Structure formats: C-alpha cells, structure tokens
Amino acid sequence: MRRAIAAMTLVVLANGLVLVSARRDRVAPAARTPVAVCARHIIGGGTSDEAPALRLWLAPESLSTPTGLDASDLRALGFAEQVVAAVGRERDSTFRSPRARPAWVRLRQRSDSLHEWSAVEVQPPGARPAPDSTSVVLHGLVVIRERPTAPPPDSAPGHDHAAMPRAHPAGVVHPFVIEVIPPQLHLDHRQIATLRSGLAESAGCEVQRQAVIVTGANGGLWVESVR
Amino acid sequence: MPSADQLRASAIITFREELTRLEAEGVVALEPALRERIHAHHEATLAALAAAGDVDLSAAAARLSTGMRIATLLGTIALSAAYGLFVSSHWGTLSLTLQLALVSLPPLLLVVLTHVAAARERSGYVASLIATVAAIAFATNLGTLGQLFNLPDSRTALLAVGAFAMLLAYGYGLTLPLIVGIGGIGGWLWTLGAIPLGLWWRDGFGVIEPLLLVGLLALTAPAWIRGPAKFAPWWRGMGAAALIIGLLVVENIGQTSAFTAADLHTIELGYKLFGAVVLTALIAWGIRRDHRVVVQVGSAGAVLYLFMRLVDWFWELVPQWLFFLLVGGFALAVLLVLRRLHGARVVAR
Numbered sequence: 283m284r285r286a287i288a289a290m291t292l293v294v295l296a297n298g299l300v301l302v303s304a305r306r307d308r309v310a311p312a313a314r315t316p317v318a319v320c321a322r323h324i325i326g327g328g329t330s331d332e333a334p335a336l337r338l339w340l341a342p343e344s345l346s347t348p349t350g351l352d353a354s355d356l357r358a359l360g361f362a363e364q365v366v367a368a369v370g371r372e373r374d375s376t377f378r379s380p381r382a383r384p385a386w387v388r389l390r391q392r393s394d395s396l397h398e399w400s401a402v403e404v405q406p407p408g409a410r411p412a413p414d415s416t417s418v419v420l421h422g423l424v425v426i427r428e429r430p431t432a433p434p435p436d437s438a439p440g441h442d443h444a445a446m447p448r449a450h451p452a453g454v455v456h457p458f459v460i461e462v463i464p465p466q467l468h469l470d471h472r473q474i475a476t477l478r479s480g481l482a483e484s485a486g487c488e489v490q491r492q493a494v495i496v497t498g499a500n501g502g503l504w505v506e507s508v509r
Numbered sequence: 510m511p512s513a514d515q516l517r518a519s520a521i522i523t524f525r526e527e528l529t530r531l532e533a534e535g536v537v538a539l540e541p542a543l544r545e546r547i548h549a550h551h552e553a554t555l556a557a558l559a560a561a562g563d564v565d566l567s568a569a570a571a572r573l574s575t576g577m578r579i580a581t582l583l584g585t586i587a588l589s590a591a592y593g594l595f596v597s598s599h600w601g602t603l604s605l606t607l608q609l610a611l612v613s614l615p616p617l618l619l620v621v622l623t624h625v626a627a628a629r630e631r632s633g634y635v636a637s638l639i640a641t642v643a644a645i646a647f648a649t650n651l652g653t654l655g656q657l658f659n660l661p662d663s664r665t666a667l668l669a670v671g672a673f674a675m676l677l678a679y680g681y682g683l684t685l686p687l688i689v690g691i692g693g694i695g696g697w698l699w700t701l702g703a704i705p706l707g708l709w710w711r712d713g714f715g716v717i718e719p720l721l722l723v724g725l726l727a728l729t730a731p732a733w734i735r736g737p738a739k740f741a742p743w744w745r746g747m748g749a750a751a752l753i754i755g756l757l758v759v760e761n762i763g764q765t766s767a768f769t770a771a772d773l774h775t776i777e778l779g780y781k782l783f784g785a786v787v788l789t790a791l792i793a794w795g796i797r798r799d800h801r802v803v804v805q806v807g808s809a810g811a812v813l814y815l816f817m818r819l820v821d822w823f824w825e826l827v828p829q830w831l832f833f834l835l836v837g838g839f840a841l842a843v844l845l846v847l848r849r850l851h852g853a854r855v856v857a858r
Contacts, residue, residue: 285680286624290617292673293647297613297654304658327601333656334601360707362770378764378773384709421661423709463661463709471602503659 307498311506313413315495318397319477319508320487325466327474334474335466336493336505338389338418340459341398348388348401351424351457358406359383361457365426368455373428377455380426386410387422387459396487401459413497420503421463428453464503467495473508518564521551564632578634585638589645605657612646612653619643620677627681637683644674644689664710667697682737691747695723706767717759718767724751728803746802749791753810756784761817781818788814796850808847815839 319336326332356366365380388403388411404424405411411419469477473493480491496506531537539547558564565571596611603611620643627636651666671693678687699720703713713719727748731741759765760780763773788811795803819839823832 283624283680285676286620289620289643289673289676289680292669292676293613293616293620293650296647296651296669297609300654300658300660301609330601331597333653335656378769380769381706381708381712381715383707421709464655464659467659468657470605474601 303500304502307500307502308496308504310499311496312499312501313415313497314506315413315415315418315497317391317493317495318487318490319481319493320397320490321481321485322487323397324469324474324477324481327469327471327478334469334471336469336495337466338420338462339396339398340389340462341392341396341400348459349403351404355404355406356424356426356457359385359404359424360406361426369426369457371455373453373455377428379428382423382425382460385422385424385459386419387462388417388419389462390417397490399462401462404459410501413501418495418497418503419501422459423461423463424457425460426455426457429456429458467503467505469505469508473505476508514558515564518555518558518566521555522566525551574632581635581638585642589642593649608653608657612650616643616647616650616673619646623677623681623683627683633681633683636681637685640674640677640681640683640686641689643677644670644686644693647673662711664697664700664713667693667700671695671697678740679736682739684739684743687740687743688747691727691744695727695747695751698723698726702767715765716767717755717765720751720755721759724748724753724755727751742800742802745800746806749795749803749806749810752787752791753806753813756780756787757810757813757817760784784814812843815843 323337323339324334325337326334353366353369356369357363360383361380365377368374368377384407386405386407386409387401388405389399390402391397391399401422402417403411404422413419477491477493481489491508493508494506496504498504528537528539532539555564555566559566565574592615600608619639623636623640623643626639627633630636648666648670651669654660655662655666671690673690674686674693675690677683678685678690696714700710700713702716702719703710706713706716708716725748727744730744730748734744760777760783763769763776763780766776766780768776788807792804792807792811794800795807816836819832819836823835827835
C-alpha cells in the first residue's frame, strides 16, 4: 500500500509542478506577439485525431544564416573546429555532418504570402535572448550540413536525364536551424473553433486571422487569443 | 516466467509422477508409512500454495489459466484502445479542465485498481497488466501536459514514468511494470550522456557508450537492489540485451560512438575486438553463476556477432552460395561445441 501511495503522490506531484509553473508563467507575461494565421498553420480540432495546435512553420529560407551563426558563435554552440572550418565551402569527402546542437532561437514571422517563420537569431543555451513584440524565442536545434547546390539549368522539367550517368555536384556546407521545440503551440477548443470557422473556405494563405502569442515571465509560450 | 509457488507445485506433481513410474518399473518400493507421510506433507504444501496464490495443480488448470491470461490481455488492450480513441476523437471539443481530468485521473484510478487486483487475484497477472496500463497512462498524462502547456520535451518524463512503474513493480512484485521501469530509468540514464557532449537530450539516444554503461549497471543491479527473486533474471536479461545491442550497433556504425573525433574505422575495429571479449566474458560469467538468461541472451548476441563478422570477411570474397554454406557449416560447428559443453556439464553434475 505504501508504494501505491508513493506512486499516486508521484502522479500528483508531476501534474502539480507543471500546473503551478504554468500558472506562475502566465501571471506576468513578458511580451505579446501578434501573428497572422492561415488555414495551413492550424492542425487538429473538431473530430480530428490530432490535438488542435498552431504550427510554427519554418521557412526554407531559414537556410540563410541568422545572426549568431558565424564561426565564433558556432564554436560557442559546441561545434568542433574542423566542422566550423568547413562552413561556407563545398563539402569534401572527409566532412561528416556533426550531431545537432541545442540553442535558443528567435523566430520572426515573414510578411510574404505564406507567413512562415524565419530564424533570425541563434544563441547558445546559456544566453537566452530577450523576448519582444515582433518575435518569439524558443529552443531549437542547429545543424551543419551540406546544402545541395541548385540543379544545373538543363535539368528543367521536360529534359530526361534519368538515364545519363552524372556525378552529383557537392553542396556547400551550411549551418541552419533544423527544428524548433516545441514545433507547435496548443489551441484550446474555443480558439480552434474560431480559427476553423474563419478559415473554412481557405486551404492556403489567401484568408488570414490574427492570433496573439504570449511569452511568459519564465519564457513559456502560449496562444492567448485569436481574432 | 512461473512464480516460485508455481515452480514448487509443479515440482511436487512431477515428483509424484516419477515416483509412480519408478514403482511401476520396480526400481523402488517405499514403505507404506513413509509414502503416506510424504503424500500428506505434499498435500498440505499444495493446499498452502493454493491458498497463498493462484497455482495450477494440473495441466488442464494450467491451460485454463493461459486462456484467462490471454483474455485479460486482450481485454486490457481493448479497454485502453477504447479510452485512447474516445479521448482523441473528442479532444478538440473539450475544455482545458476536462482535458486535464481526462489525462491525470486515469493513472491514479489505475493505481487503485492495481491494488485491488493484487489483493484479489493472487497470481498477480491481472495486477501486472493494470499496473503496466497505469504506467502508460502516466506517460500519456505527462506527454499531454507538455502539449497543453507548450513545454519542450524532457528526459525527466522518462525518469518519472520509470520510477512510477518501479514503485508498482516492487510494491506488488509485478514483472511487467518492472520491464517498463527498467526501460524508463535506463532510457533516462542513457540520455544523460548527452549532457557532457552538449547535445539535446533526445540525441543522447544516438550515443552508444552510455547504453553500454546502463547495460552493465542493470546486469549488476540484482546484487545491490533488494526485491523479489524473480526480478533478478529480468534485470540481468535486459542488462545483457542492452550491452549486446549497443556493441552490435557501435561496431557497425562508428558514428554512434561518443568518440567521433577519432577515425571511424579505428572506432569500429576497436569495438569489434571489445565486443568479442565482452560476449565471451558474459557467456562465461552466466555459465559460472548459473544465470541462464544471461547465457541465452549472450549466446544469441554471439551468434549475431559472428554472423556479422562472416558477412564482413566473406560476403564480397566468395560466391553467395558458398557464403551460406560457410554460415551453415559454422552453425554446425557452434552446435557441436555447445553439445560438448553440455555433455561436460552433465558429467560434472
């Protein structure tokens, strides 16, 4: 019986810890960031099996180097010297992509037609950037990998090169943010209902709604409201 | 694995059958008084075992128990699936309070049910299943809390679920939750290797050396953790499996080593040599200490290890038919060695 009580206490403690820290976080928000929401940004809701959430789509252009990813910053993230030295050059046969490194990432929503998110700043785990009203700050993983070079002009659709033996050109080694954690923000049942009804006619980003993402006192993120 | 009570009951039944056979063949004839004394003692022992726990006193009863266990297992899976599908199909329409209640109450209720089942059904089979579902419900609870409050995933959930399963396993002597517990705490320890390497905790699963240490720790755990005797083979078996799987992975994929700054070929070669030593030592240790599960897991690992070496050495050198002929010949050789070892042990006894 004693161990059953201990197991139940563990459940209560774990739930209590999360709820209390979430409550503390939400008492004094540090920043509010208004964002545009399109149909492709939301998942779940209604009778869907997925939990309703606002997905933080990373734009492919995040491959461009954000602030904080030059040689000294990459060393600060823990990448080895020979890996850092390979950045910006064509990958040679000795290059091995290292394991991803955790970092703080500042994301800013782009104002183009897709409203995806770009990583604009990266900092080592010990130096969290301050939140502001134009961006959100969260955990992310940085990798240094080969970015494939653009295909040669003659490989446009219509040309059949499948049968031609050809060496694949080596890409340029580049650092980029591969993942943000969490990759999506929870939406409650009212928020998802509002968004679903407002964006029902749209599949892409022709129609938009607005949401406000709040950064809490301890750095937690949540969707406060949707319009 | 049968309980100690079941093993004792089975031993008594086997003894009776063998004694009847010996008497029929004229090998032995017990004095009626002695025979009666043994019979009375065994009857009392069987009655006590039947009263203390759920033991099968005949082959028919054992078959019936197996059927009941399968029905319980299927029932538990079906109930868990019904709960999971119900929650997921209505999740988006529920308020936060209801969502929290739906994920935090099940582990608590299932702990209570585990307690009731352990008291009522002495074999512990039903309690074992309920406790395992409780551990899964707790894992779901923590995962959902993280999702509701947008928390970054964390290795602490592994520790919490592992500790929860261990409390139920040791509290009620249940094997299935023990496996979940070893997996949870072992997984947590494994990911600790990510800290000195400066990796995100999940990427710790891609580094094998901590897994080797976890395997070693689990192998020795029965020596320093007090608990039911039936737990020891599970600790050793899972420890041996972790050690062997880790070695088989790292010796083939050097990039999973923590020492990736070194030459990959050197790492793989080093681990191949180390693997041969470890596997031999593991099997020898298992035979010497009579740890059957260690010998079985170690032997399976050794066969896999040797098969991989045969692929390394011969696959590209010889035609495929000859390669498989070599593997077949090798299997026969292993069989001969094991038969000789087995014979030597029988003679020694």
